[in-house]
Amino acid sequence: AQSVAQPEDQVNVAEGNPLTVKCTYSVSGNPYLFWYVQYPNRGLQFLLKYITGDNLVKGSYGFEAEFNKSQTSFHLKKPSALVSDSALYFCAVRDWGKLIFGQGTELSVKP
Amino acid sequence: ETGVTQTPRHLVMGMTNKKSLKCEQHLGHNAMYWYKQSAKKPLELMFVYSLEERVENNSVPSRFSPECPNSSHLFLHLHTLQPEDSALYLCASSQDSGESNEQFFGPGTRLTVL
Numbered sequence: 001a002q003s004v005a006q007p008e009d010q011v012n013v014a015e016g017n018p019l020t021v022k023c024t025y026s027v028s029g030n031p032y033l034f035w036y037v038q039y040p041n042r043g044l045q046f047l048l049k050y051i052t053g054d055n056l057v058k059g060s061y062g063f064e065a066e067f068n069k070s071q072t073s074f075h076l077k078k079p080s081a082l083v084s085d086s087a088l089y090f091c092a093v094r095d096w097g098k099l100i101f102g103q104g105t106e107l108s109v110k111p
Numbered sequence: 112e113t114g115v116t117q118t119p120r121h122l123v124m125g126m127t128n129k130k131s132l133k134c135e136q137h138l139g140h141n142a143m144y145w146y147k148q149s150a151k152k153p154l155e156l157m158f159v160y161s162l163e164e165r166v167e168n169n170s171v172p173s174r175f176s177p178e179c180p181n182s183s184h185l186f187l188h189l190h191t192l193q194p195e196d197s198a199l200y201l202c203a204s205s206q207d208s209g210e211s212n213e214q215f216f217g218p219g220t221r222l223t224v225l
Contacts, residue, residue: 032210032211036216043113043203043217043218043219044154044214044216045216046215049211049213090154094210096210098156098159098167098169099154102153103151
């Protein structure tokens with residue numbers, strides 16, 4: 001069965017510094033990978049996805065993610081964090097029409 | 112706004128009550144989903160509808176009953192719930208149930224069962 005893991009429950013970053021939120025996956029076949037963000041009292045918002053092609057995927061709000069097949073990773077990155085990026089981030093993999101989510105990583109960006 | 116709305120946003124109900132959650136999408140999508148989000152747990156897929164037919168029931172107890180009268184609307188009927196059913200219930204839609212399509216989520220209904 002397909003699965004994703006987010007090894008960090010929380011990531012703390014100073015504003016202006018680069019951020020990375022980690023995700024590793026386990027799939028059979030080609031993975032379809034997604035990142036979502038959830039702000040307090042809101043639903044999930046789609047950030048970006050990897051289907052095929054370039055390993056570096058660019059998404060909303062300046063976020064990008066790098067697909068690494070050898071390391072089975074799909075880490076989310078941003079060159080310069082903003083306080084408004086503070087939220088809960090979910091990595092997900094598509095499995096026969098279903099999205100399988102990781103447990104989420106709380107990102108906290110301090111001024 | 113994602114184009115997916117949910118009502119009510121908050122709901123408190125007793126274990127003997129019957130209530131319904133409503134989801135509406137304005138995106139022209141053909142697939143709709145119900146998820147349960149509990150604290151400290153990954154999102155749990157509950158139901159999937161594609162072209163108004165249920166294609167997935169992820170071992171959900173019968174006290175949760177979905178209904179999809181058309182491609183724009185999805186309901187979750189609730190009866191005789193338990194306190195452990197308290198959670199955020201999220202509705203989502205996608206173009207279809209294909210592998211590469213991202214899902215668009217509503218804001219959720221925060222359910223508390225007393």
